[in-house]
Amino acid sequence: MRVLCPECGEKARIQKSNRLTNSVADLYCACGDPECGHTFVMNLSYSHTLSPSAKTTSQIAFNLVKALPPEQRQQLKHQLSML
Template sequence: MAQLKITCAKCGARMHIRKTVWKTPEFADLYCTCTNVDCSKTGVFNVTWSHTISPSGLEGKGLIKALFERLRPDEKQMALDWLQGQPG
């Protein structure tokens, strides 16, 4: 998994993310501290979701397909019967 690398605007050293506070599922505050002990700058970095380039395969029909594939064979048959209006 990729990690976000934040550099200190003052000295250019890498910042250490001490804490993440999610404000919404698409917006977070990252509390950071500079790793350069002579600098030791601290601050909050905001991370936000900008826009979707390609929609998730788990939306709409993709979600139904993913859920259906996780069912056992007897559960799949029960779901098909229910969707077709047949008593199960």
């Protein structure tokens, strides 16, 4: 991942990261231009999903099946066995 110095636009190095949660981290950066020397903190954060996690998808499917009445569950089992 490329970080640019917000003061001069040169490439900066990530020197340390401080993970706050699974979706947010502080990145401690230093400008690569010795004439600038700017050190700063950038935030790295989760934005949005493009394709859902397979783990989440199967959990949703499992919860949907659990919510079905027994006879519909049997019917679904039969349909799935034909795949």
